[in-house]
Amino acid sequence: MSTGRLTIDLDAVAANWRALDAKSDPGVQTAAVVKADAYGLGVGKVARALAAAGARRFFVAVAEEGAALREALGPGPEISVFGGHMSGDTDMIHDLGLVPMLNSVEQLTRHFEALPGHPFGIQLDTGMNRLGMEPPEWATLRDLILSQNPRLIMSHLACADEPTHLMNRQQLDTFHEMTEGVDVPRSLSATGGILMGPDYHFDLTRPGIGLYGGLPFDNAAPVVTLDLPVVQIRDLAAGESVGYSNTWVAEHATRVATVSGGYADGITRHISNKAVMFHEDTPCPILGRVSMDLITVDVGHLKGDPKALTLLGTHQTPDDLADVGGTIGYEVLTQLGARYARYYARGRG
Known part of the structure; x- marks a missing residue:
């Protein structure tokens, strides 16, 4: 993927x-x-x-x-x-x-x-x-x-x-x-x-x-899951920075995953240094700026190296992500990019 x-x-x-x-x-x-x-x-x-x-x-x-x-x-x-x-x-x-x-x-x-x-x-x-x-x-x-x-x-x-x-x-x-x-x-x-x-x-x-699956219908069944593949993983030493303009600098040794996705895929830059992604049930903070095609994420607290991380799903809805980015769930959904491979599931009946 x-x-x-x-x-x-x-x-x-x-x-x-x-x-x-x-x-x-x-x-x-x-x-x-x-x-x-x-x-x-x-x-x-x-x-x-x-x-x-x-x-x-x-x-x-x-x-x-x-x-x-x-x-x-x-x-x-x-x-x-x-x-x-x-x-x-x-x-x-x-x-x-x-x-x-x-x-x-x-x-x-x-x-x-x-x-x-x-x-x-x-x-x-x-x-x-x-x-x-x-x-x-x-x-x-x-x-x-x-x-x-x-x-x-x-x-x-x-x-x-x-x-x-x-x-x-x-x-x-x-x-x-x-x-x-x-x-x-x-x-x-x-x-x-x-x-x-x-x-x-x-x-x-x-x-x-x-x-x-969006608000104000807070009892809605969740509809979308967005998984982003990990392209590369690296270890940073204290004092090293991540991404454009050095907006995040490591205070201690940190293991960082770079995932495929960015603002060209409709992921707003306004979640930079604020939002998280998930590996199963574990939140993983986004580090540095969201760029056009890539996002860097802290994975040092995971037991192993992930193959992919989840941006939208049961733990983080479009409205949750919108709250972090200062927008609304409508915009998160309608901006989902054309590069994603779309899969249609029949899961809830």
């Missing part, structure tokens, strides 16, 4: 979908968000595992992602596009049966003129100020839009990872106000909203990060 080994447990992904689905009443449909190549884990295999678990509606960020997903799933499952109907997307939306979530008057015009009668949804801005129609333009066009039978009306919570944040109730109230009296399925919640309870569930939920 010359590159890192990234193992994705597809049974864990399916189990997480089923667990989140079980948190809603039977009348609420649970979709699956597989944007960004299923959060970096491979949309083809992940989406097929989710479909086998029972998912029938999927969400992606842009139409090109919808094309890859349609190729993986074939006809049947509904694929919605958060980014809506962008210029140049018309043929793809039509030919692949994608459902754009229209975000603006411009997108409405484009869709109605280019693809009259083609399914669409609407995204409303309830205060996040990122995507969606704002209350005044929605109020003006609401009757026209509803006359065209949208498939879904949705919005997105800005602070659902903080259940007590006042923004959650504010957005919920706004969503109710904007959609009062509509006879169209509604959706407000991703993973965090699902966990806040049925007030936020409406007709459809859209779990994303929770499917992949």
